[in-house]
Amino acid sequence: MNKECVFCKIIKGEIPSFKIYEDDIAIAFLDIRPLNPGHTLVIPRKHYRWVWDIKNIGEFYEKVRNIALAIKKAYKTNYVVSLVFGEEVEHAHVWLIPRFKNDGHGGAINLSNIKNIDKEQMQKEAEKIRKFL
Numbered sequence: 001m002n003k004e005c006v007f008c009k010i011i012k013g014e015i016p017s018f019k020i021y022e023d024d025i026a027i028a029f030l031d032i033r034p035l036n037p038g039h040t041l042v043i044p045r046k047h048y049r050w051v052w053d054i055k056n057i058g059e060f061y062e063k064v065r066n067i068a069l070a071i072k073k074a075y076k077t078n079y080v081v082s083l084v085f086g087e088e089v090e091h092a093h094v095w096l097i098p099r100f101k102n103d104g105h106g107g108a109i110n111l112s113n114i115k116n117i118d119k120e121q122m123q124k125e126a127e128k129i130r131k132f133l
Contacts, residue, residue, distance in 0.1 A: 002047045007091035011045060018126040020070075021133055025056070026063040030126055031095070033114045036103055037125050038071050040096045048092040051084050068096050070132035075100070081109055 001008045009015040011027055018030040020040060031039040042064045044054050054060050068080045079099035086092060097109060104113050117125065 002091070005047060005089070005091050007041075007043050007089055007093065008047050011043075018122045020126050020129045021063070021067055023063070025059050028063070028067045028096075030122055032122075034117055035095075035097050035105070035109055035111070035113060036100065036115060037117060037121075038075050038096075038098045038129060039115075040067060040071060040129065041093050042067055042096060043091055043093045049090055050086055051092040051094065054092055064094050064096070066133065067129075070129050071096055071098050073132040074098075074129045083109065 001012065006015060010017045010029065019027065020030065021028040022045075024045060026042055026044055028040050028042045031041050044060055048054050051057070051060075064082070068082065072078065072080050075098040077098050077100060081095075081097045081099055083095040083097070084093075085095070099105065099109075104110070
């Protein structure tokens with residue numbers, strides 16, 4: 001754990017989040033600046049700087065896959081984008097973003113097209129995805 005890392009603080013419960021999934025390998029929670037409803041971050045429980053630093057990356061990506069499939073079912077979409085940036089928070093993470101017809105992003109995700117979703121609705125979004133895990 002990195003005591004300064006915001007994601008490590010989420011893992012430790014020091015910062016609240018809308019958790020979707022957690023086990024000894026990964027934690028998934030809704031992004032507080034969602035690009036679409038259901039925009040989820042999947043992070044390794046152990047602090048790694050980059051996704052490719054994860055020792056058991058296959059196990060981690062199995063979790064990512066399962067969460068992406070749950071998002072797909074929850075939102076009845078065949079289109080779930082996965083992005084790996086790692087620049088804004090120095091903890092390995094994968095973005096999973098469901099896409100919808102006329103979602104305002106066009107042909108590719110527009111990183112400035114943040115959706116305003118209140119806390120009550122965020123909780124409903126998290127529950128919606130959890131039902132399919």
